[in-house]
Amino acid sequence: MKNYGKHKRVLIFNDTLKAGVIENSLIRLEDEFHNEGIDVITATSFDDCYSILNANMAIDCFMLTSQMTGQQVEENEKFYQLIDKLNHRQQGVPVFLLAERKKITLSVSRELMSRVDEFAWIIEDTADFIVGRALAAMQRYRDQLLPPLMAGMMKYDDVHEYSWAAPGHQGGVGFTKTPAGQRFYSYYGEGLFRTDMGIERGSLGSLLDHTGYFGDSEAYAAEVFGAHKSYSLVTGTSGSNRTIMQICMKENSLAICDRNCHKSIEQGLMLTGALPVYMLPSRNRYGIIGPIYPEQLEPAAIKKSVLESQLTKDHANQEAVYAVITNCTYDGLCYNAKRVQDILGKSSNRLHFDEAWYGYARFNPIYKDHFAMRGDPVESDDGPTVFATHSTHKLLNALSQASWIHIRYGKDHIDFQRFNQSYMMHATTSPLYAISASNDIAVSQMAGNRGYSLTQEVIKEAVDYRQAMGRLYREFEADNDWFFKPWNAETIADPYTGEEIPFEDADPNLLASSQDFWVMKPGDDWHGFADMPDDWCMLDPIKVSILAPGMGDDGHLLDSGVPAALVTQYLTRFGIVPTRTTDFQIMFLFSMGITKGKWATLVNTLLSFKKHYDQNTPLKSVLPKLVEAYPDVYAEMGFKDLGDKMFNYLKQHTPSDKLNAAYSTLPEAVVTPRAAFEAIVDNNVEMVPSHQLKDRVTANAVIPYPPGIPMLMSGESFGDITSPQISYLQSLEVWDKEFPGFEHETEGTEVEDGIYHVMCIKT
Numbered sequence: 001m002k003n004y005g006k007h008k009r010v011l012i013f014n015d016t017l018k019a020g021v022i023e024n025s026l027i028r029l030e031d032e033f034h035n036e037g038i039d040v041i042t043a044t045s046f047d048d049c050y051s052i053l054n055a056n057m058a059i060d061c062f063m064l065t066s067q068m069t070g071q072q073v074e075e076n077e078k079f080y081q082l083i084d085k086l087n088h089r090q091q092g093v094p095v096f097l098l099a100e101r102k103k104i105t106l107s108v109s110r111e112l113m114s115r116v117d118e119f120a121w122i123i124e125d126t127a128d129f130i131v132g133r134a135l136a137a138m139q140r141y142r143d144q145l146l147p148p149l150m151a152g153m154m155k156y157d158d159v160h161e162y163s164w165a166a167p168g169h170q171g172g173v174g175f176t177k178t179p180a181g182q183r184f185y186s187y188y189g190e191g192l193f194r195t196d197m198g199i200e201r202g203s204l205g206s207l208l209d210h211t212g213y214f215g216d217s218e219a220y221a222a223e224v225f226g227a228h229k230s231y232s233l234v235t236g237t238s239g240s241n242r243t244i245m246q247i248c249m250k251e252n253s254l255a256i257c258d259r260n261c262h263k264s265i266e267q268g269l270m271l272t273g274a275l276p277v278y279m280l281p282s283r284n285r286y287g288i289i290g291p292i293y294p295e296q297l298e299p300a301a302i303k304k305s306v307l308e309s310q311l312t313k314d315h316a317n318q319e320a321v322y323a324v325i326t327n328c329t330y331d332g333l334c335y336n337a338k339r340v341q342d343i344l345g346k347s348s349n350r351l352h353f354d355e356a357w358y359g360y361a362r363f364n365p366i367y368k369d370h371f372a373m374r375g376d377p378v379e380s381d382d383g384p385t386v387f388a389t390h391s392t393h394k395l396l397n398a399l400s401q402a403s404w405i406h407i408r409y410g411k412d413h414i415d416f417q418r419f420n421q422s423y424m425m426h427a428t429t430s431p432l433y434a435i436s437a438s439n440d441i442a443v444s445q446m447a448g449n450r451g452y453s454l455t456q457e458v459i460k461e462a463v464d465y466r467q468a469m470g471r472l473y474r475e476f477e478a479d480n481d482w483f484f485k486p487w488n489a490e491t492i493a494d495p496y497t498g499e500e501i502p503f504e505d506a507d508p509n510l511l512a513s514s515q516d517f518w519v520m521k522p523g524d525d526w527h528g529f530a531d532m533p534d535d536w537c538m539l540d541p542i543k544v545s546i547l548a549p550g551m552g553d554d555g556h557l558l559d560s561g562v563p564a565a566l567v568t569q570y571l572t573r574f575g576i577v578p579t580r581t582t583d584f585q586i587m588f589l590f591s592m593g594i595t596k597g598k599w600a601t602l603v604n605t606l607l608s609f610k611k612h613y614d615q616n617t618p619l620k621s622v623l624p625k626l627v628e629a630y631p632d633v634y635a636e637m638g639f640k641d642l643g644d645k646m647f648n649y650l651k652q653h654t655p656s657d658k659l660n661a662a663y664s665t666l667p668e669a670v671v672t673p674r675a676a677f678e679a680i681v682d683n684n685v686e687m688v689p690s691h692q693l694k695d696r697v698t699a700n701a702v703i704p705y706p707p708g709i710p711m712l713m714s715g716e717s718f719g720d721i722t723s724p725q726i727s728y729l730q731s732l733e734v735w736d737k738e739f740p741g742f743e744h745e746t747e748g749t750e751v752e753d754g755i756y757h758v759m760c761i762k763t
Contacts, residue, residue: 008060009039012098013049013082015065022100025067025122029098036135041670042370046078053085062086065122076112083115092144094137098122098130148442150437152204153195165195167430188371195433202239207232207431207494208424210416214436214501221443224451226362226373227388227406229416231423234435237356237403238264239426239573240389241324242271244405247414247422248350249274251674253316256323258301258346259666260289260709262356263325263747266701268674276673276713277305277320281329283663284528285555286487287656288331288545289707291537296341307419310667319744323348327371328358330580330708331587332543333520334370336536341372345384351409352387357589358540359390359404363451366459366515370538377408385410395542395591398442399435454592459512462542462590465599467511469546470504472603482562484606485583487545489527492517512541513532525553542590550647551584562613563646565742566639569623571610574642576602580706583656616640630740633651649738655731659704659711661724667716667743671761676714679761687750687757690729694719696760703747704728712748718758729756 010033029041041059043049064079066072079097085092095116100123115491117137120130132446146154161540168174172193175181185193205212214232222230233240245268249255255274256260257265258282269276279297282290295301302320303750310523323344328334344351353372355361361371368374372388386408392398407413445454466486476483491500495510503511511517518538520527550561561584568581582589588602612622616638620627627634634642650656671679676699679685685699695717702712711725712718718725728748736743737754749756 007039010061011059012042012063028127032131065098082438091448118422140367148216148439149213149440189348217440224447228409229407231405233403234431237389237391240403240405243426254320256320270677273674286585320348324352327353334542338369349384351384356391359396364455383410385413393441396442398438402439443576463511482549545587548584557651561647658728671716688760690756699759705745
């Protein structure tokens with residue numbers, strides 16, 4: 001394990017020293033590196049060297065060669081660019097300057113001296129001496145390269161102990177005793193199994209009491225993410241959210257909850273018996289969930305909600321002990337968290353920002369003020385205690401189940417001993433250390449210059465994709481033809497001239513660096529949110545939605561359109577899986593793994609969709625598996641025929657209107673989420689078909705995908721025969737019958753003989 005990353009690697013940039021004694025000296029230097037087991041890469045031009053650094057190839061030492069003529073301004077400028085590029089991702093790599101003229105080197109510029117770590121005289125110093133200095137510098141770099149936990153695990157693994165404790169596979173040996181186990185062991189590699197250890201390894205410390213390398217890792221994360229205290233978890237952000245809720249609340253506590261929430265928030269209510277006070281988010285014509293507007297966060301509005309709810313009206317004299325906001329939303333809308341904290345902090349001393357999909361925001365200035373852990377933590381009791389939860393496996397770089405809790409101490413903050421009781425309740429005594437180590441690595445990748453470099457690269461890729469789609473949309477529109485349209489501002493004001501220019505024609509570097517182009521301004525038509533407050537919400541550049549034609553600016557369907565469900569089905573055939581699809585919206589997440597080749601393929605596939613759609617290509621050619629599964633429905637149908645049939649259904653049955661209505665008001669809460677779950681425990685529940693749901697109370701949440709947020713929470717009533725929730729479920733039944741293979745996922749329901757059933761509390 002000591003040779004992680006295989007061999008050490010040296011990159012030598014040499015575009016000047018090519019002949020005679022100098023060339024021989026470099027050859028001897030390379031030979032000596034090879035004798036020491038070091039890989040050497042030589043770049044003979046600036047462009048080659050820059051490309052190597054741009055490819056993120058890990059190197060342990062960077063050597064620059066110079067003839068030191070005394071007139072090397074141009075040469076120095078090359079060096080500065082290369083060193084800056086190196087430091088974007090590989091800060092701390094030792095940089096050596098190899099020169100041939102010792103006397104002139106003594107007068108080298110101060111700036112160059114500050115940017116390199118060592119000088120070596122390629123003729124006067126021996127290859128053995130230079131390599132020895134480089135090896136020492138490389139080892140110092142490697143010693144500090146890894147974050148605390150990962151370094152500790154690798155150090156421990158080098159002990160190669162005989163363990164008589166769990167896990168039973170003993171470093172993977174147990175798997176090698178059967179053929180299937182050998183395949184498993186070979187597939188994942190020795191490193192995973194060697195570092196899968198039990199909590200008996202005291203030298204590593206403990207995830208449960210946050211000691212040793214685990215404690216060091218959490219202290220490192222707190223420093224990087226701007227928290228007073230950070231906790232690493234291997235139970236996902238679901239576990240993180242429940243941990244916070246468990247320690248903040250008890251039965252009959254008042255909890256202010258964003259209705260646009262993850263199911264783990266409902267689970268926290270079930271566990272604690274707290275009484276929810278819901279805040280209702282906005283929704284636009286495309287079914288995109290927007291922010292809760294600030295007036296709902298004001299103390300008077302919250303007090304009004306408490307008094308109007310059957311569950312909470314008898315507790316109106318209490319102060320809320322907890323409040324949670326989803327930031328950013330699942331459609332990529334980011335609150336001005338500073339303003340949210342100022343307003344909501346008047347009603348609760350503990351604020352929780354569920355930032356599961358948003359852990360990168362601190363590291364790029366484009367998100368200024370729009371995330372929880374802003375600026376530097378200061379010791380102050382004036383403001384609320386603030387929690388942020390991050391799914392590091394979603395849009396940072398960690399293994400699934402990895403998550404962080406970050407805390408800024410303020411009013412009513414919870415001391416470590418008390419908080420850790422809740423932490424242990426939702427943790428495991430047998431964590432997979434590889435998950436914890438990946439959490440550690442995810443933090444290190446955001447530290448220093450790396451966080452900005454990585455996030456900026458993703459933003460630029462997203463901007464390039466948006467502009468490419470915008471140009472294609474404009475070209476097709478000029479020909480009175482259709483194409484997909486990116487969901488972002490259509491024009492921007494040039495900051496230098498004030499002139500309004502199309503988004504797709506703007507300077508991409510400007511779009512990737514200025515927050516102003518992403519803030520949703522009041523009155524803008526493109527975002528579709530009526531009464532959007534000023535400076536309240538921005539669109540995350542890396543969460544990219546494209547819009548299929550069919551929806552008018554007034555929210556009514558046009559005469560024709562292209563259903564997004566059909567687009568997603570086509571994309572999926574080619575291994576392209578969007579993150580969410582509504583009637584006319586398709587959303588893609590740009591992450592640190594995105595490349596130009598990946599999104600260019602997406603553009604090409606969308607163009608291919610359009611070609612087949614316009615030609616009405618037979619479905620058996622474009623969606624063969626669909627036709628094979630349902631030949632009686634689709635065998636004789638063309639691609640556009642199916643699209644037209646779907647669009648006509650959407651226009652006739654208006655399921656989006658029903659879903660909008662279902663989300664525009666809060667159903668009556670009859671019992672608490674805890675009481676509803678207790679009904680499940682007591683088996684006091686029954687499955688009720690959609691036509692019998694009038695006035696029935698749900699025992700579990702009903703969550704349509706999309707949008708993936710609760711239409712009803714457990715303990716809420718469907719209401720009377722005009723219920724939009726019932727109407728929506730019944731519209732799905734018609735859709736599923738008409739378009740088999742395009743069924744919607746609706747969590748909390750079961751479909752029997754084409755009828756949606758919901759688990760309800762027995763009357």
